[in-house]
Amino acid sequence: MAERYTPSGIPLKPVYGPEDVGYLAYDRDIGSPGQYPYTRGLYPLGYRKVSWMKRQVSGYGLPEETNRRQKELMAQGQEGYGGQPTVMLTFDYPSNYGYDSDHPLSVGQVGKTGVVVDSLEDMERLFQGLPLDRMHTVFIVDAPAPIVLAMYVAHAEAQGIGRGCLRGSITNNTLGAFIGNNMYVFPPRAGLHLMMDMVAFCTREMPLWNTVNLIGINIRESGANAVQELAFDLAMGVEVVKAGLGLGLAVDDFAPRLSFHFGLHRNFFEEVCKIRAARRLWARTMRERFGARNPKSWQMRMLTQTCGSSLAYEEPLNNIARVALGAMAAVIAGTQALATASYDEVYAIPTDEAQRIALRTQQIIEHETGAADVADPLGGSYYVEWLTDRIEQEARSYLERIEKMGGYVAALENGFVLQELARSALKSQQEIENGQQVLVGVNRYRTGERAPVDVFEHDTETERIAVDRLQRLRANRNGDLVQGQLEAVREAARSGRPLMPIFIEAVKDGATMGEIMGALKDVFGEDARTPVLAGLS
16 A cells, blocks of 8 residues: 655554554643644634634726725625625735836736735725725735835825724735745845834834734745745744844734734645644744743734645636635634635636635635534544644754754745745646646546636726826926935935834825835845846736
């Protein structure tokens, strides 16, 4: 009988029993839901008190187009805790790299893979008619994150809503941008400085805002296995905590506002156990290594998202089943928020119908399966508890190796992280090609047919409209005032003074995303590996 392994390479026995978990102590290693080390979840009642946040990643075209889709999703039941309105927004390539829509490198890319936001005026269009004072907003953006948040704060304050009342999160993880989406701009250490500037600002002035989202899904989409995703994501978290302490912040003042974002791949049990192991490892790290005393600092709050790389181009309707199983794994493991991929993402931005099906998948799991009736329903399974512990051990080994190198930034700079991901990606692809890893409809049970699906079509007028708006903005603003604000940005970046208050005033005076990012590039430079936009699709 051939030996079997998890996708992370962990060997598996045919059956597990008491002898496999006898070394685990319930209070020390497992505990009850809502109790340290949170293996079984953050809340004693699981989803009985409040369901998980249902958030669909969305963003395309002009701000008003994304605004329309967000309103449609909310009308269909996209919601945060207790029915709270919620949105989760992605930005186009130019915005992510810090270029305005009229930059030469933006040609052909404006609004194509996310929403275009060049200025405060675009932020106002993006949130037209949405209740900022009672909603949870998520921005998926890295290098320009402080500028995006500055626009959001400025828009809210124009509506009479104080920054201290705003709820939501922003990725703000320039370290994670070097993997997966390749949307990095600044060198790693300059990027970390900008990340922590925003963390310090929000710790002082935005206590309800999640300041950094340690995004593991990009790592997973790059070919990482579950253990690597967990280890590298937590290594980034450790780096952020060390940097916060280096700024003189008390760990319990900022750690409760950190959050994590994990991907969900095809192996159901490994994904369940990865999430359980992640909570336990983070709790132990925060309490034992960093001396955190606030239980909220020990709790790993997470968004989980079914991976696009787990879907197949062939027989795309099969992807509905893949997404459902990944979503079920997240719910069984006790996620706080869930985004479900759409079956047609392998072709283009999801259509309205595909996104509705993805949202309905979450609602079916919640209301029809019984998965939300009990906290950690797989807890106590010999196999689940053994695999949870094994994944934690494997991830801890990676963390120790990274620490010996000097931390995550050093491991990124010396190529260790990318080399490990390349090896894992190659191994996985080889296993698919030789049939060792079965993909139904791809390398086994093939029909040779592709079910017809409607594909989203990009509006070719988007770029022209965005550029026209920029030209009008520049013609009507006070140019001298804007130039003064941009010089203030450069001076603060050179001297190490806080940047967020300057960003807020700059966008209020009409400075654009590209102009502020350009001022930062003048000081920090650009990472030599920054990709070229032209020709991307």
